[in-house]
Amino acid sequence: MEILETVRKFCFDCMEEHDVQRVRLPETVTFKGEEVEFAPTYEYCPHTDNLLETEDLIKANDLAMKDAYREKRALLTSGDIIRIRKQYGISQKDFSDLLDWGKATITRYENHQVQDVAHDAILRKIAEDPKWFMEVLEKSRHKITERAYGKYLENAMKAFSKKENWYLTTSIEAHYAGFQDEAIRGGVDLDLSKVVEMINYLAKKTKYLYTVRLMKMLWYSDMLHYKYKGRAISGLVYSALPMGPAPEKYDCIVKLEGVHYEIAPVGENLGFRFKTQSDFQVKELARSEVEVLDQVISQVGTIKTKDLVSSAHQEKAYKRAKGNTPIDFCWAKDLSLAVPAP
Secondary structure, X not given: OEXXXXXXXXXXXOOEEEEEEXXXXXXXXXXXXXXXXXXXXXXXXXXXXXXXXXXXXXXXXHHHHHXXXXXXXXXXXXXXHHHHHHHOOOOHHHHHHHOXXXXXXXXXXXXXXXOOHHHHHHHHHHHHOHHHHHHHHHHOHHHOOHHHHHXXXXXXXXXXXXXXXXXXXHHHHHHHOOOOOHHHHOOOOOOHHXXXXXXXXXXXXOOOOEXXXXXXXXXXXXXXXXXXXXXXXXXXXXXXXXXXXXXXXXXXXXXXXXXXXXXXXXXXXXXXXXXXXXXXXXXXXXXXXXXXXXXXXXXXXXXXXXXXXXXXHHXXXXXXXXXXXXXXXXXXXXXXXXXXXX
């Protein structure tokens, strides 16, 4: 028995005023046909050696037991549901109305009723996907006031902004799930943490790193490491685009969390100039991978962008690929760049 606190109060067990202990102890009960272990809280009277449940403790213990059951069944707890609702600053009634559930459904879930699996899945979707919640909000906006709609939409947009990297990562990984051929992945699975570190390393060592140059240097790095060690670095799939090799979903890749850039002039236009933070350190890349990045920087890092594009166009790997299709790493053996010296 764990003593949580001792308070002097009137004891409804012995009907006297004295120090009453609030205690917690483990119990096992059967709920919905399953044994559930949890730790209810009681008031303990040392005069009678009895445990007492006040009305508030009865409610709290019932909820604690049901939350323990939820955890055992991998369902959201009452606290989880409250946090999801507060994520959008939405009232219990409005939340139920937007989801077209009974008006008191959310209130019951937060206080005493265990949700079913279908409702649990919907609540999880809302927690993980603010964009989907915005769609629900728009569809059911007639059920709430305009003031409430504006408040919930603003909160959802803030949550959406915070989840931007999750959306980007999910989009990239979903796209790459379609590339199962190891010959176009360089024999490794996609590793976005390495991709981000490659970009930062190249940005640190290359004075003027804009998008076109970055795409080519990433490709040369993966191809050269394949030539050197028989495997690529990142797992990126490169396609033969008109401007040369570029990773699939490069437009999402450059916006990943941890990639830093500024908008800067590129001729008569504007473009992304990549940079790195002063405290950047290599954590994900292996020694051979850093050696290859240094080799690429040494050989093509300072040549003019148009010359780099031309050089990439002359590579057999690029020439062998049909327009806008993935480039096979088997041609890395013919890459013009030399591998690092032993």
